[in-house]
Amino acid sequence: MIDFSLSPELEDLKARTEAFIRDVVIPYEGDPREAAHGPEDPLRRELIKKAREASLLSPHVGKDYGGLGLNMREMAVVFEAAGYSLLGPQALNCSAPDEGNMHLLEEVATETQKEQWLRPLASGEIRSCFSMTEPQGGAGSDPNMLATTARQEGNHWVIDGHKWFITGFDGAKLNIIMARTADAIERGKGATMFLIENDDPAIERVRVQDTMETSFAGGHCEIRFHGLKVTPDQVLGEIGEGYRYAQVRLAPARLTHCMRWLGAAQRAHDIASRYAVKRQAFGKPLAEHEGVGFKLADNEMDMHITRLATWRACWVMDNDGEARSESSMAKVISSEALFRVVDRCMQILGGMGVTDDTLVERLWREIRPFRIYDGPSEVHRWAIAKRIASRTRKAMA
Amino acid sequence: MIDFSLSPELEDLKARTEAFIRDVVIPYEGDPREAAHGPEDPLRRELIKKAREASLLSPHVGKDYGGLGLNMREMAVVFEAAGYSLLGPQALNCSAPDEGNMHLLEEVATETQKEQWLRPLASGEIRSCFSMTEPQGGAGSDPNMLATTARQEGNHWVIDGHKWFITGFDGAKLNIIMARTADAIERGKGATMFLIENDDPAIERVRVQDTMETSFAGGHCEIRFHGLKVTPDQVLGEIGEGYRYAQVRLAPARLTHCMRWLGAAQRAHDIASRYAVKRQAFGKPLAEHEGVGFKLADNEMDMHITRLATWRACWVMDNDGEARSESSMAKVISSEALFRVVDRCMQILGGMGVTDDTLVERLWREIRPFRIYDGPSEVHRWAIAKRIASRTRKAMA
Amino acid sequence: MIDFSLSPELEDLKARTEAFIRDVVIPYEGDPREAAHGPEDPLRRELIKKAREASLLSPHVGKDYGGLGLNMREMAVVFEAAGYSLLGPQALNCSAPDEGNMHLLEEVATETQKEQWLRPLASGEIRSCFSMTEPQGGAGSDPNMLATTARQEGNHWVIDGHKWFITGFDGAKLNIIMARTADAIERGKGATMFLIENDDPAIERVRVQDTMETSFAGGHCEIRFHGLKVTPDQVLGEIGEGYRYAQVRLAPARLTHCMRWLGAAQRAHDIASRYAVKRQAFGKPLAEHEGVGFKLADNEMDMHITRLATWRACWVMDNDGEARSESSMAKVISSEALFRVVDRCMQILGGMGVTDDTLVERLWREIRPFRIYDGPSEVHRWAIAKRIASRTRKAMA
């Protein structure tokens, strides 16, 4: 029956995560190793060490592989708390893209592959990336445009192609590559995923892409594959099922973004709220001006609907549902609502809001791409619309 | 733990309500007795008889008084289903203001008062109204402006005053009247509620108010009290506690509006969806135009956040929480989201949307006042803002 | 050179129109002859008589035919002033659809046709309607769906078809009918317009359509043509050029809606502003609450952009430009901005705003269809988008 309570264990975990972020992680903010393309590895390792000591590492990974074994709803609560600092998800080892990659491996990989890749990922020893997006739109919103190919040569595969927005590439040991293995991609079949070690000379790092957000370890890279040889044991799951696995990865990964950015938006909201009660204008604190108070109230409502829509989609997934619509809705609602939140916070802060004197300016840049990454709002709206039309046609038949 | 499932009993009740609305109630739509100021009494009684036969009458009232004894979350599900027809809440005897009045009586009235008023209300035998709002803003958003007074004379009270927007006054037997019983209204104390039989000649019906919505039985009236005499047994609860009881009544009443209007918006959305898959423009159905599809998707999301925010506030109340912020948030979110839904539906229907060829035009008029009734969005935003400021000040202390 | 001044003559005409509306027309508001489907003819004639006496009749018609001979920019100023009362355009004889029909006749009709139809229309002696829109979308946004046909039989034409939203049909003497005269409608050719006297028994009045707006004289009707015989002298302009003439009529007609509704929105804004400075809440007038003041400011800005965009399109037309994009932009900007204005006014008025105690409730219903009539926002947005794409392609070539 409809219930919004947290189990006592989860309340405890939430409190411990909040305390960890507040007392351990936030003091690291501003560390010079927080570089332009995400934290540098030594900082990341130091944070992970602290999280391990606090028994908070890899909340999303099964206990067999060293994680906390949380379900989606539990993750929602813990990841939101972690997101309160941009370094929090790095510390808990639950940042994109590693978090989604671990989930994918846990669901699809063989035991051998799990030992080789999932275990060191879960411990934070290595990082990974996920090579799907292509410059000409391949494997983006429209699956049929996938241009990277893996052709069979003897019992090997040879991969050629061009990818970009490969988050975390710099410094990643594992590269999960999506390539076309059939001439036509029909009904979601025809693409395959491969688990590749990134130091292969057939992988060219074209450039790092300068994006306005900077919190992903390893930044985003443009890369090319030049006749990259792959052995059969490097195939993830079954041949031709790449798009199905992409869904296995993306549906929850989309939601974990909602969770983490919700925490980040809460941070901006707290900064703006504190400023609003302190700063005077026209004879009273900003917060006592309706123009400011209404913005704070709208923030609260936008975070409220984000949390609820995310929890709802998580609950469907925890009950083995596909949550396609719920996950799309949560993604659109969250990405648009949370940007409104940080944008309002910036406005409340006035001139100071556009400087780096507070974290809000950075959060504003960090959250904006979420309306584009993992499927822009327009693609999700269209997916939702098609389901409505299809359902309506059935009801009218 | 976070859960969005419905109990099997509730699933069954929901299904039976949906079937009842579809098979029994909707055929009554367009009945000539659906008058300009809500359904006429014979139609109302006929609908109530059907609901009683279907064991769906008064879902919100305790079983002792003939209702179904649902908690708030259960009501959320059933009222939404009932709202799918504007006649549905009348049939189930859960329309405003009766529904809120029954709840108030159940919580505050003496056993004698309950027998006298709650029992016949719950059976649909009589109707009631709630006299709080005043033309000069009294007892509206700002409690201190309450101008109607009840002054003690011997062991009686004498009420003088002027009220308007007294929903359901025409035909109501019970009138619950809010009046000032102290010179100053401070910290929520100083007003009292009285249970009055409406046929007292000291109650003047000034006029019926022509509002753009027409679904409330008895319309809205402007009335005056001219030395209305009241005996001590007509006092509801304790002297001076009127504002506290108003909250007892309003917090859930606000949410039941969200529930019913959600069902109504769903109706508009279904009408627009069916039109969109049938109607052709520029060589394909409307639904295959992104401009239309995106609107349908936004509708779905707006109904989603309405439902979730409402359920959340209900859950707090079911757990004895005050849900002040949750209830304000649910009210603002719902009233604004649902108006957007019907407005989009109207736009999708094109010219037909502004005629009475479909129900959408009427729903558009019916739902708009919800952004004003029970506290306009601005007053709720301000209440939310004040809580944020107060919470922030505490955290900074 | 860029100039926003009005000529002294126009300033004078504006002032006289404002005074006429204020002193002569507004006192007629609430006249019982203001019926559910627009003012009844005796009221209309009485108003027209007053306008003739004030030398304000038919501002848009050439002086040869009894009008004031204004250009589009001059009309913009005068029609805005007229729109301040919903009866104003009726009085000045510049309501839709007559105003657009007169313009069409002035541009396209023969001298004989002008004497027969334009002269009595300009004097307000008769009314007219324009039969274009069809229930299945014909002649609406997508020209190719026009289903009404005129087939040649000897030297006559015979019209069969089905129209709806025929504004002003009841009581109109002239009916301008658009019918398909070719199998295919290509590059805007293939449809023809006819000037028909409405008392022909081959014209069936199916029903009046109940729309939420009620200010158009004669309401909107659904009609059918059953083998309506037409002689060659009843053809307007050339055979096959109906769509070109429709543009001649629609581009300015769209703008005159912007002008009139701007005046109407100003009326709502004035009502709300007066209420806001008088009504107290929380210890000060509403207008001193930022939540209300910001709404008034937004109103002012929305009316500002409406006026400017309309003037701009008028200027292009006065200089023989087609103003396709400017006219589409003015229509979308105005119809959306002005609805926001009246919606904000309603919210400011609170409960009273949803009653007929002020004119705002009616204005809110009257203005909403403008986002649909004369091409819904979506169709205009698409037309603008196609021009951007085409212009961009040329620039890149």
Place this chain on the structure above:
Amino acid sequence: MIDFSLSPELEDLKARTEAFIRDVVIPYEGDPREAAHGPEDPLRRELIKKAREASLLSPHVGKDYGGLGLNMREMAVVFEAAGYSLLGPQALNCSAPDEGNMHLLEEVATETQKEQWLRPLASGEIRSCFSMTEPQGGAGSDPNMLATTARQEGNHWVIDGHKWFITGFDGAKLNIIMARTADAIERGKGATMFLIENDDPAIERVRVQDTMETSFAGGHCEIRFHGLKVTPDQVLGEIGEGYRYAQVRLAPARLTHCMRWLGAAQRAHDIASRYAVKRQAFGKPLAEHEGVGFKLADNEMDMHITRLATWRACWVMDNDGEARSESSMAKVISSEALFRVVDRCMQILGGMGVTDDTLVERLWREIRPFRIYDGPSEVHRWAIAKRIASRTRKAMA
């Protein structure tokens, strides 16, 4: 009479400016001397040299001082063209804050002061800054909070205070300082402006402020005055009139921001339009998707209303009007509309939009502060609201 044409001379100037930006300025974009806090001085001087050769330097300055002597409407056209490159205003020597400072000097300074400061500013030889804003809100939205003081000592003044957001401070030779010269600031009196050479050791450069925009030469600095001595000839205008002069400066300066940012938004729109006609998705160019086309159409409308509102305010000023409301409206309309434009452009570009592969990402950051600088939207809305209330009260009196 209402006219939107440009004089032939202005058309020519516009075309020459557009060509200059396209052929001369844009090739400099990406020059390494475009530093984090605006272009370095050598780059600025090189651009100014080119503009002088093209007879385009200092369009806003009178011909006596080496400028083009344009009025506000002419500036609107030329500055928009200049804004198409972020380096354009630097080249034409019409960036903030110099452009506004030159205007202020031209209006208020003595001939001697003009020779000393205006002439070298107009030639681009030196730069200037304007020290008004203070960290605690002084001289920001609320004049009464001005904390910097100038106290008289003998026939000198001594300035102490703290300023921030002093745009262009680094490298500026002239510093125009606003300080309190009376105990109370009432009815706009009590503050005075001083013309100070920036190399005075009593001026401390506390730090450069890292803002998300980077196009202002010299960045923004926080500074302090420690007993800065000022001689009487350094007083600008009259003692006590600082706030009046601030209006002389700010009202047009606000509009020149609208002009320049309009050009910048047009640049983003052109980039997005080109991408939309080239890039394929789901079997057709992006521009043929309504979801994208509607955004392009909305961009066009948002730029349309920006241009019109700006021109309108300029026309009032050119006719010696105060344009207080028009200038506030133009500022709010433009700053909000233009941010929507670049935000939509970013969304259209998808992943590429959040990288520095196109200029859009930078433009998005550059334009956002305009909703805050020169009075946040909220302060202008309030100013507009107060005028509505005051006008309404008068009309009701």
